[in-house]
Amino acid sequence: MTTAEKILARASGRDIVRPGEYVTAEIDKFMSHDAFAAVHMSLASVGVQKICNPERVVVALDHYVPPPTQRAASIHQLVRDGVRKYGITNFYAERGGIAHQVMMEKGHVLPGQLVVGTDSHTCTYGALGAASCGIGFSEMAYALATGKLWFRVPQTIRFELNGELPFPVSSKDIILKIAGDYSAEAAQYKAVEFSGRASRDMSVESRMTISNMAVEIGAKFCFFETDDKTQAYLSNRTHEPYQEIHFEEPSENMEVYHIDVSEMEPVVAIPHCVDNVKQISQLERLEIHQAILGSCTNGRLEDLRIGAEFIKGKTVHPNVRLLVIPASWEIYRQAMDEGLLSIFLEAGGIILNPSCGPCFGAHMGLLAPGERCISSTNRNFKGRMGSDQAEVFLASPATVITSAVHGYITDPRES
């Protein structure tokens, strides 16, 4: 069986499941963020007073931290009410960070678990081999009340990443290139397994960037195998036992894509679709007004380290506002201890608190009509970051920072 089939079979108490079948599965972990306010209201609307397994639930405020409006502040009040009412102890108020990062770094996710979250990028936890996916708040209310949810067993496809990735090309370039080559629908309703040397060479953080964006190619789940990096990551964070994830040989009818990453170049997703991808060398000179290094896609320590390496001793172009957003408090603190934050500060960057902020167009760095932004985030839909007359380009941390210095979208190999 594929990884998705094994996990869904275990969670639904069956020996075997097949793609296309529907199962009702028991959920191992539940993640929610500011949307927990809506979950709480939904539960209340049908009179649910208790949830099944409060100890399996993790809530972290991230979208509106700190609240930019009264309405957002009221939403956080509701979240706190719900957390108290249902006895949820894994609550990270404002001092955790972006929920996906918190789930991973605080040891809430284990290989082989079935996890649902009220956010489309819940698939991020596939970097540790969990079957994790996003759902809406009504389904979350149902799942919390009953402990279970229906799933269609997905087909599985595999991307075998071969070769060695040439610096400064990164895992972000790989997933953008996959979106560009195979479309935003490449993995619609499917589970994706990432194998091959380049997958093994990657840090867990780089794997998170890929699994985070798996939903941008339509995927339901994304998986990386358990190896010494997974074990090292988990050993610092949890003592709970877990089942390692190892892929089986692909069956005859599994779609397997072989990708050689050794010749890969930095790429950019241009407006307004994630799969509108160009090699950076093919772009004309495009001036930018904002650059963002951060988010659940690329706001981790290794991203900040690369950013700092590319900006050290230089300054942000006067026409550009550079926003640096560490994905969590833990990362913020580490970046501070390592001196990375002062490098960004000296260069003229604005360092924001861990939050979603401008990524989904709520606050802390929105775009005016006609403005152009290069961002390490994961979506460039029209209007996602402010004006629908603005443009968002997606790229790796190295490309974002190099562009911030030059004032136009620049190949990091030219820095």
Place this chain on the structure above:
Amino acid sequence: MDVIEGRVWVFGDNVDTDAIVAGEYLDAPIEETIKHVFASLKPDFVNEVRQGDVIVAGKNFGCGSSRENAPASLKAVGIKCIIAESFARIFFRNAIAIGLPVISALGVPGRFQEGDTASIDFSRSMIVNVTDGDSLHAEPLADEMIEILDSGGILEVLRRHGGGNQ
């Protein structure tokens, strides 16, 4: 489930959740969000949409965020059913969960013009363009989904199954 019949709005591929309702309105009450549905994609939509209308779209409808206010706003402005070549997974689930019928039909783009009348027969998984008589097959919905839709959404299922007594 009954047969649904309604006037058609046509959309293309990859209509994302930000295009349905921009992130700006994510924390807004539904009475507010419905004023901004498809604001940049089809500015006339909110003024001209009528109760019982149907959306016909291309590939990957509803891609992007898990925000439930996307299908909820479409339902609130009166949309009775969405037919698409394919849906993004979370949007599809959310639509079913809030009791908005969605159905995928390969080859549906190009089979309808804006303003045509579509008829969707869920029991036979059949879609008919009433205006020109053309018809095509849709992918059947699973029993789990029909149960949720018939109940009026997953929260109603919860209520019926004694959610309130827990």
